[in-house]
Amino acid sequence: MVTKTEETQLNRLENQVDNGGGGAWDYLCLVRKLKVRRSEKVLKHGLSILNDHKQRSSLGADEWTLYEQVAVAAMDCHCLDVAKDCTKVLRKRFPDSKRVGRLEAMLFEAKGSWELAEKAYASLLEDNPLDQAIHKRRVAMAKAQGNISVAIDWLNKYLETFMADHDAWRELAEIYVSLQMYKQAAFCYEELILSQPTVPLYHLAYADVLYTLGGLENLQTAKKYYASTIDLTGGKNTRALFGICLCTSAITQITKGKSKEEKEGLQLQSLAAKVLEKDYKQRAPDKLPQLTTALKSLTLSS
Amino acid sequence: MASCLLHCYLSSLLNTVALLQVYCVKFSLFFTREIRVRDLSSISQIYPVPRAILTEFSLRRIAILQQFRFGNPRTELYSATRKVGFRSMAEDLVLDTAIRDWVLIPLSVVMVLIGVLRYFVSKLMHSSQTPDAKIVKEGQVIVRARNLRAGANFIPSKAFRARKIYFCNEENGLLFVPKGQGQNPQAQMFSDPNMAMDMMKKNLSMIIPQTLTFAWVNFFFSGFVAAKIPFPLTQRFRSMLQNGIDLSTVDVSYVSSRSWYFLNLFGLRGLFSLILGEENAVDDTQRMMQMGGFGFDPSKGLSAEKDNLDITQHEWALLNFEHRAEAVLRKVIS
Numbered sequence: 001m002v003t004k005t006e007e008t009q010l011n012r013l014e015n016q017v018d019n020g021g022g023g024a025w026d027y028l029c030l031v032r033k034l035k036v037r038r039s040e041k042v043l044k045h046g047l048s049i050l051n052d053h054k055q056r057s058s059l060g061a062d063e064w065t066l067y068e069q070v071a072v073a074a075m076d077c078h079c080l081d082v083a084k085d086c087t088k089v090l091r092k093r094f095p096d097s098k099r100v101g102r103l104e105a106m107l108f109e110a111k112g113s114w115e116l117a118e119k120a121y122a123s124l125l126e127d128n129p130l131d132q133a134i135h136k137r138r139v140a141m142a143k144a145q146g147n148i149s150v151a152i153d154w155l156n157k158y159l160e161t162f163m164a165d166h167d168a169w170r171e172l173a174e175i176y177v178s179l180q181m182y183k184q185a186a187f188c189y190e191e192l193i194l195s196q197p198t199v200p201l202y203h204l205a206y207a208d209v210l211y212t213l214g215g216l217e218n219l220q221t222a223k224k225y226y227a228s229t230i231d232l233t234g235g236k237n238t239r240a241l242f243g244i245c246l247c248t249s250a251i252t253q254i255t256k257g258k259s260k261e262e263k264e265g266l267q268l269q270s271l272a273a274k275v276l277e278k279d280y281k282q283r284a285p286d287k288l289p290q291l292t293t294a295l296k297s298l299t300l301s302s
Numbered sequence: 303m304a305s306c307l308l309h310c311y312l313s314s315l316l317n318t319v320a321l322l323q324v325y326c327v328k329f330s331l332f333f334t335r336e337i338r339v340r341d342l343s344s345i346s347q348i349y350p351v352p353r354a355i356l357t358e359f360s361l362r363r364i365a366i367l368q369q370f371r372f373g374n375p376r377t378e379l380y381s382a383t384r385k386v387g388f389r390s391m392a393e394d395l396v397l398d399t400a401i402r403d404w405v406l407i408p409l410s411v412v413m414v415l416i417g418v419l420r421y422f423v424s425k426l427m428h429s430s431q432t433p434d435a436k437i438v439k440e441g442q443v444i445v446r447a448r449n450l451r452a453g454a455n456f457i458p459s460k461a462f463r464a465r466k467i468y469f470c471n472e473e474n475g476l477l478f479v480p481k482g483q484g485q486n487p488q489a490q491m492f493s494d495p496n497m498a499m500d501m502m503k504k505n506l507s508m509i510i511p512q513t514l515t516f517a518w519v520n521f522f523f524s525g526f527v528a529a530k531i532p533f534p535l536t537q538r539f540r541s542m543l544q545n546g547i548d549l550s551t552v553d554v555s556y557v558s559s560r561s562w563y564f565l566n567l568f569g570l571r572g573l574f575s576l577i578l579g580e581e582n583a584v585d586d587t588q589r590m591m592q593m594g595g596f597g598f599d600p601s602k603g604l605s606a607e608k609d610n611l612d613i614t615q616h617e618w619a620l621l622n623f624e625h626r627a628e629a630v631l632r633k634v635i636s
Contacts, residue, residue, distance in 0.1 A: 061579065130438055161438065164445035190461045194453040195446075221458055224620040227627035235627075235634040244627075268624055271631040278635065 002034050010034065017045055024049055025059070025066075032069055039076035046070035047082065064093060071103055075110040083107055098124060102134060109141055117141060132162060139171070148175060166195040173205070182213045200232035204240055211247060216254050223247035227268070235275055244272040249298040269299075395556060397527060405559055406528045409519065413566040414573065416511055421578055424507040440604060443469075443476045447607045455619035462616045470608055477608035516563070523559035531555045 002010075013027040024045040031038055046066055049055050056063055071086035087107055090100045105120035118141070121134050135158045142151035155172045162168065173188030189206035196202065207225035210218045226243035233240065248269035273295050280288045447469050454462050469477045524546050535543070535554045544552065546560035557565070 130433060130435060161435065162442055163439075164442045164449070187461075190457045190465075193456050194449045197453040197456040224623055227623040228620050230627040231623055231630055235630045268628050268631075271628055271635070275631050275634050 002036060006030075006034055010036065014038070014041060017041075025055075028066065028069060032065070037076070039073040042069060042073035043077050043079060043082070046073065050086075064090060068099070068103065072106070075106055078110065080107070080110060083110065098127060098131075102131075102137075105134075106137065109137070109144075114141060114145055130161070132158075132165070135162075136168070139168075143175075148179060151175060152179075164195070166192055169195070177205075177209065182209050185209050186213065198232065200229045200237065200240075203232065204229045204237065204243075207240070207243055207247075211243065211250075214250075216251065219247050219251050219254070223251065230272075238276065238279060241272045241276050241279075245269050245276070245295065245298050273299075395527070395530075395552065397530060401526060401528060405523055405526050406562065409523065409528070409559065409562055410566055413515070413563070413570060414577075416515055417570055417574055418577065420507055420511055421574070424503075427503045427507065444603050444607050447477055447611055451607075451611055451614050454614055455617055457618075459616050459618055466611060466614075470611055475608075477604050477611065479604050479608075512567075519560060519563045523563075526559035527552070527556045528559040528562045529557045531557060 010027075010030055013023055013030060016022070017024050017027045018041075028042060028046055028049075031042055046069060049059075049066060050070060056066075059066060067086045067090050071083045071090070074080070074083035074086065084107060087100065087103045090097075090103065094100050101120065101124055105117050105124065108114075108117035108120060118138075121138055121141075124134050125131060135154070139151050139154045139158065142148075142154055152172070152175055155168060155175070159165070159168055159172065169188050169191045173185045173192065176182070176185035176188060186206065186209045189202055189209060192199075192202040193206060203225045207222040207229065210222035210225065223244060226240045226247060229237055229240040230244070235241070248266065252266075276291060276295070277288070280291050450462075450465055450469065467475070469475050472478055527547065531543075533555065537554060539554050540550075543554060543561045544556065544558045545564065546558045
C-alpha cells in the first residue's frame with residue numbers, strides 16, 4: 001500500500017525529474033521501493049542514467065539493480081531491444097544467476113514465445129520451488145494467453161502454500177468476478193477483509209459481489225457492507241451511496257407486505273439519496289436530472 | 303564441496319590465529335620494555351601517593367595511573383599535581399601517548415579488521431538455503447489464522463464458522479497437529495545434517511572470533527585506561543566505561559580498554575555499513591537475538607494458534623454500522 005505522503009513525494013520527485021531538475025536516481029529508488037508501475041518514466045530516466053557512463057559508474061553496485069529495473073520497465077513498454085541489451089549485460093556480469101534467469105524468461109514472455117518462457121520458469125522452479133515471483137509470473141502468463149481457468153488453477157496452487165498473500169487473493173477475486181463465479185469471489189473478498197479490515201475498497205467490492213448474488217440475506221449483508229464503506233470513507237464513496245439505494249429498494253421489493261424493520265432502512269436510503277443529490281449538484285450539475293429520475297424509479301418501485 | 307568448506311574454515315581460522323600471534327609478539331616486546339623502565343620507585347617519586355595504596359595496585363595498574371597526557375608534559379603533570387594537591391589527582395590523570403598508539407588505535411583497528419574478515423568469511427560460507435516447503439506453509443497458515451482471529455468480527459458469522467472449521471477441525475484442519483507428529487527440534491537436528499552444518503557455520507563466524515578477541519583483549523590490555531571522553535558522566539556509567547579497573551577514585555569519563563573493546567564491538571555498525579555497504583553490516587546484537595530464536599518449534603505455534611482460534615467468539619461488528627453510516631451522512635448533509 002502506498003500512503004498519501006509517499007505518493008505526494010513520488011509525484012513531486014517525478015515532476016522535478018521531468019522538468020530536468022535532477023534527482024533521477026532518487027526517483028527510481030522510490031519507484032522501486034514503493035513497487036509502483038511507472039514503466040515509461042522509469043525507462044526514460046533509467047536509460048538516460050545508463051547511457052551516461054559517468055553517472056552510471058558513480059552508482060557502484062547499484063548499477064546492476066538499475067539494469068534490472070530498466071529491463072523490466074522496458075518489457076512493460078514493449079521496448080524489447082532495450083530489455084534484451086540490459087539482460088545481456090546482466091548475464092555477462094552474473095553468468096549463473098537465477099535472478100537473471102528470471103529476467104530472461106520474462107523476456108521470452110514479453111516476446112510472446114510462451115512455450116520457451118514456460119520451460120524457463122519450470123526449470124527455475126525446479127531449483128527453488130518456493131520462488132513467489134515466478135509462481136506469480138506463471139499466473140500472469142496464463143492470463144495473458146487467455147487461459148483463465150489455467151490461471152485460476154495456478155493461483156489456487158500458489159495460495160495453498162502462500163495463503164497469507166493478499167495480493168494473490170485479490171487477483172483471484174477479480175478473476176472470479178470476471179468469470180461471474182460470485183460465490184468464490186465472495187470468499188476471496190472475505191479473505192481480503194480479514195487481512196486488511198480497514199480498507200474500504202474491499203468492503204465495497206464484497207458488497208458488490210453479495211448484491212449481485214441476490215437473495216434476502218445476501219442483500220441485507222451487502223447493505224451492511226455498503227454502510228461500513230460509507231463509514232470508512234466518510235460518505236465520499238459514490239458507489240457505496242448508490243449501493244445503499246439499490247439494496248434498500250431490492251430488499252423492500254422482496255419483503256413487500258411483511259415490513260418490520262424497513263423504516264430504518266428507508267431512512268438510510270433517503271439520506272444516501274440526499275447526499276448523492278448534493279454531490280451531483282456540486283460536481284456534475286448537468287447530470288442531475290438523470291440522477292433524480294434514477295432515484296425516483298428506485299423509490300417508486302418499492 | 304564439504305572438503306572445500308572445511309578448507310575455508312581452517313584457512314580462516316589460521317588467519318585469525320596468525321594475526322593473533324603477530325600481535326602477541328609485538329605486545330610482549332612492548333610490555334617487557336615498558337615495565338622494565340617504569341618501576342615502583344619512580345612512580346612514587348612522581349606521585350605523592352601513600353604507600354598503602356601503592357601496594358594495592360598491581361604493577362601494571364600503576365603503569366596506567368602513571369600515564370601522561372598526549373604530548374609529552376611530564377613536567378607539566380608534576381607541577382599540576384603539586385598545585386592542586388593529592389585530592390584532585392584522579393581528575394588530573396593524563397594518558398600516555400604510548401597508550402594511544404599501542405592500545406587505543408590497535409584495538410579499534412583490529413576490531414574493524416576482524417569485522418571485515420568475518421564478513422568475508424561468512425560470505426564465503428554462506429549457503430543459499432532453500433527453506434522447507436512445509437515450514438513456509440506452516441508460517442503462512444499461522445499468519446492467516448491470526449488474521450482470521452483479529453478480523454473475525456468483520457466478516458459474516460457464516461463465513462467465520464466455515465473458516466474456523468477449516469482451520470480447527472480434528473480430522474484434517476490446517477492447524478491441527480496429530481499427537482506425536484510434532485518433531486522435537488533436537489531429533490530434527492540429528493536427522494538433518496544441514497542444520498548442524500548451519501549451526502557450526504554460525505558458531506564459526508560469530509562465537510569463535512568473539513571469544514578469541516575477547517581473550518586477546520583481556521590478556522594484553524586488561525586494566526588500561528585507554529581514553530577519556532570529553533564530558534563528565536555520572537557514577538552509573540562506571541560499569542559501562544570502566545570494566546576491568548576496580549578503582550572508585552578514577553573519574554568516570556575515563557574509558558578502560560576492555561570497555562573500549564565492548565564499545566567497539568557494538569558501536570562499529572555504522573562504520574561497517576559504510577565500508578561494506580548498507581545491508582552488509584555485521585550486527586552482533588541482531589545476531590545474538592537470532593541465536594536466541596533457535597530451536598523454535600513450528601508445530602507448537604500451530605497448536606497455540608488453534609487454541610486461540612478455538613476460544614474466539616464471533617460478534618459481527620457490522621450490525622450497527624447502518625446507524626453509524628446514517629450519522630456520517632447526516633453530518634455530510636448538514
